[in-house]
Amino acid sequence: MSRLERVKAGDSYQQDLFAPPGSIYITDDSSPPKERLVELVELCGGQVARTLSDATLCVGTVKHKKKDLPVVAELWVLGE
Secondary structure, X not given: OOXXXXXXXHHHOOOOOOOOOOEEEXXXXXXXXXXXXXXXXXXXXXXXXXXXXXXXXXXXXXXOOOOOOOEEXXXXXXXX
């Protein structure tokens, strides 16, 4: 995300980095805190799922997941 792009576009600026995965569920015990990850995902055009069953991707650690649901570490969101 380029600061210059953001300033140039003004209020209409919208990233779409997290749009392709679909609805992303972030676990409650994630680190960094869930609120921060939700903010980042939404800022970058992603949709955050309220429940695990509504998600097409999960960020964090889960004990029970729906079949074929990809699960990634929090670092995936941070780009590390």
